[in-house]
Amino acid sequence: MAATAPSAPLVPRYPTPKPSEKGIHAIILVVCPDQRGVVACLSNFVYQNEGNIIDADYHTDYSAGMFLGRIEWDLDGFAIPRGEPLTKAVGELLSGYRDVRWEVRYTDVKTKIAIFCSKQDHCIMDLIFRHRNNELGACTISLVVSNHEDLRQLVESMGIRYECVPVTARTKEEAEKKQLDLCKGEGVELIVMAKYMQILSDSFLKTHPNVINIHHSFLPAFMGAKPYHQAHQRGVKLIGATSHFATADLDAGPIIEQEVVRISHRDTVEELVRKGKDLEKIVLARAVRAHINHRVLTYGNKTVVF
Template sequence: MPTATLLVSCPDQQGLVAKIANFIYANGGNIIHADQHTDLSVGLFLTRIEWELDGFNLPREVIEPAFGAIAKPLGATYSLHFSDQVPRLAIWVTKQDHCLLDLLWRQQAKELKAEIPLIISNHQELAAIAQQFKIDFHHIPITKATKAEQEAKQLALLQEYNIDLVILAKYMQVLSPDFLGQFNQVINIHHSFLPAFAGAKPYHRAYDRGVKIIGATAHYVTQDLDEGPIIEQDVVRVSHRDDVKDLIRKGKDLERIVLSRAVRLHLQNRVLVYGNRTAVFA
């Protein structure tokens, strides 16, 4: 049964839960999930509310403008999503295949409700995986001199394939501000428990530092390298017996899990970004 979900953020004030819930109730809706959080440090109210469309009195195309009449005097920003609209994903990779394969397997097992029509890579090594899964593969090599030209090709492909979300599954390139200004729905997996060891070779630096815990972080991509809003993180213990290869092996397991969790949360419309933080209504 299809559902609608509203993600709402607005300045905190009395009666917000009642006003939003009443909008759904007054139009014959049956709420099946509701969650909210107030960030007292910034005085911001955040909520996720989901209801059944069966029996709801408003046609889909009317829901957003109708709720806008309520949201405007509250100073609210909001987004509306429907459960039967299947997002289209593009996965970007370089040479490592573990996150790519994990996402493809999960999508085939219907753990991720999405279509994956496109894989883009700056190397050719993973083309065979795309062929195995019958997904279009585009090789777009990038150098400092060709970055602007090649990013224009990538943007054109995202438009051609009608892509809703890009997943950087170990794509070892930095997206430019110009690219992100035109397409900003991007999730990255970083092989470190951010903010520790941002940038390149975090496992080597973690080993040199003698850490006892390593982690992985999935976050939205912004113009600031590895500093976008964090969606999901996890850690695993390591010891003095582990060398860099052990850290990388353990880290890859974490990367798969953390990235798939983050993508699932995004697809289920459970992540609300505010500033450089997120509220994750899991």
């Protein structure tokens, strides 16, 4: 039986007038060991401070003993101002819970993205067009980094900064340092590997752990290079694509999104590649959109996508 958490402290009122926050939502994300009262604590916090809940979702993984939650509410008329006062109030609210990990997000704050690519253009151009059509959520594509010059003209024609950083086995450490400096200079929060055909080092990922990758296979099947060739040789009837967080272990990070398409014995490797590229675009866009909208929570090597 889960232990009962101590009562959360009362949150102070802020009676001074605030500017209108109409249409802007706040989001609290929570990950912690399963324990009593977390849902009631979060919902009562919003209610007692005159907030209107827009969306709430919770999940308990009983096998892992973990609780994950997401609650979103309209900030217009909310009693606690956004920023430091709200962050402090949430910290006090959840201070009585054991080993809790939480964050506060706002729907009007744009996530700054860097897209890493090599020579293939289908995933990066799909993301750029979706961004131009406001299909990804509140984000800005601040930078494109590639180890080749092939896509410069295409990307720059969209008004996006393009930086080429060649990578070899001998220059990898220096190249990654330059990449990290570029991302830091642009204030990048999320890196998206849109068919970037390089493996990021453990050192890179420790410095910037927020990296989403697309792999052209339904992981954990057919890891590594040429998965469509592997699938064709194996005679599978379904192929897939997987978007996951990048980790030091190749193609083994927490999975965010997957999709499959049926194939037949008549399909050549080239046809598998063509069908797979369609999947890759869709799966990567779904994963990026979910992350930007603050709907992805991780624990261990798993995710919950609300």
